[in-house]
Amino acid sequence: MSEAYRLVKNAPLDRHSTFHVPARAALLAEINNLTALPELLTLDETRDKPLLVLGDGSNVLFTQDFHGLVILIAAHGMEILEEDAASTRVHASAGDNWNELVHWTLARGLCGLENLSLIPGRVGAAPIQNIGAYGVELAETLATVEAYDRQIGEWVQLTREACDMSYRQSVFKRQPERWIITAVELILPRSAPLKLDYAGIREELTSMKVARPNAMDVSNAVSRLRRRKLPDPAVIGNAGSFFKNPVVSRLDAEKLQTAHPELPVFDAPDGKKLSAAWLIEACGWRGFREADAGVSDRHALVLVNHGKASGAQIWSLAQRIRDSVQEKFGIRLEPEPRIL
Ligand SMILES: Cc1cc2nc3c(=O)[nH]c(=O)nc-3n(C[C@H](O)[C@H](O)[C@H](O)COP(=O)(O)OP(=O)(O)OC[C@H]3O[C@@H](n4cnc5c(N)ncnc54)[C@H](O)[C@@H]3O)c2cc1C
Structure with missing residues (x-):
């Protein structure tokens, strides 16, 4: 076995997903030297097997064992590639913790990621669903994604346009087994207007007695809000929002709002976005x-594992929730995590 990776057969996965449900991987490889990826993928025992790259498992639900190769990327490293007076090009490896990257950039006087504070997971997973929170998405600061393209067997660098990102969506999510992301590059400004008009940020800053906030204050406000609103996966298994907010036509949104005047409706590029939680x-x-298996009492969008639920039980509950929303409102909810 190469020193660049460690292969384990029949490996437990419960520690590798934030739902903490029992599941096993036929093969698990932890890789710390990414140049060994092509070799790892062409071993007799890995070639032609289903592949799953995992970060911290905060956006997956295992409903059964995985009969293939699970890869964990352990490569770390954040660095500044270029900077001028206005902006800075930052490079971060797939294995870096996302929230640590946010704080690393804030500590260097950069902004743009403050509203994305405290989102769980690794940097390599961030482009997959174009992570977003508090009115900001990764796509706004992403410059390129470095990846190994399994279809052509080559290392590639995808521009933001090639990543084709939209709300919780990207080219990587549409073709889940094609690319193994190894790093991202972001372009972050030294100064930019702060985004404060979303879900209680201004009120939180007021309660923190901050009258003239900077990006670090916004990061602190968002972190405080998130800690209060969302159950901590270290305490109770969950994967954050289980369903995406549905996007419907303006006409359908109007009809629904007439029938249910309290339904929250937001503008979206291609229609109107409804609150799945509502x-x-x-x-x-x-x-x-x-x-x-349950639904959080703090947030209706978060499904939880109170202890010994299986992934299949959680998925079955999710399907009942989806069916009841469809029956009452005629809207089909789509899961946000990857169901395996
Ligand atoms: C409490 C909580 C709150 C959350 N809040 C938010 C939020 O506000 N906004 C938001 O967008 N998300 C949120 N999430 C979801 C999750 O944190 C993000 O989707 C995150 O980016 C997942 O990172 P991860 O490392 O855990 O990825 P994983 O769950 O391990 O993987 C997710 C997907 O990405 C793929 N993947 C992972 N790494 C790579 C790689 N290097 N190359 C190729 N594919 C890869 C996996 O195969 C899988 O399909 C939340 C989750 C929790 C538990």
Whole structure:
């Protein structure tokens, strides 16, 4: 076995997903030297096997064992590639923790990532669903993604346009087994207007007694809000929002709002975005529990594992929630995490 990676057969995966559900991988490889990736993928025992690259497992749900190769990327390293008076080009490796990258950039006087503070997971996973929170998405600061393209067997660098990102979507999510992301480059300004008009940021800054906020203050406000609103996966298994906010036509949104005037509706590039949490709560699911699978009592969009739930039980609950929303509102919810 190469020193660049470590291969384990029949490896438990419960520590590798934030739902903490039981599952095993036929083969698990932890790789710290990425130049060995092509070699790892062409070994007799790995070639032609299904492949899953995992970060911290904060956006996956295992409903069964994975009969293939799971790769964990352990390569780390953040650096500044170029800078001028206005902006800075930052390079971060796939194995870096996302929130550590946010703080690393803030500590160097850079802004742009403050609203994305405290999103769990690794840098390599961030482009997959174009992570977003508090009115900001990764696509706004992403310059390029470095990856190994399994289809052509080559290292590639994709521009932001090639990543084709939209709300919780990208080219990587559409073709999940094609690219193994190894690093990203971001372009971050030294100064930019702060985005404060989203979900309680201004109120939180006021309660922090901050009258003239900087990017670090916004990061602190967002972190405080997130700690209060979202259950901590270290305490109770979950993957954050389980469903995407549905986007519907303007006409459908108007009809729904006429029938349900309190339904929150937001502008979206291709229609109107509805609050999935509101739809689920209106169907009475908030705080629901059956055995150890449940819905958080803090946030109706977050499904939780109270202890010993299996992934199949959580998925079955998710399908019941989806069906009840469809029946009551005629809207089909789409899961946000990858269901395996
Ligand atoms: C409490 C909580 C709150 C959350 N809040 C948010 C939020 O506000 N906004 C948001 O967008 N998300 C949120 N999430 C979801 C999650 O944190 C993000 O999607 C995150 O980017 C996942 O990172 P990860 O390393 O855990 O990826 P994983 O869950 O390990 O993987 C997710 C997907 O990315 C793929 N992948 C991972 N790494 C690579 C790689 N290097 N190359 C190719 N494919 C890869 C996996 O195969 C999988 O399909 C939240 C999750 C939790 C638990």
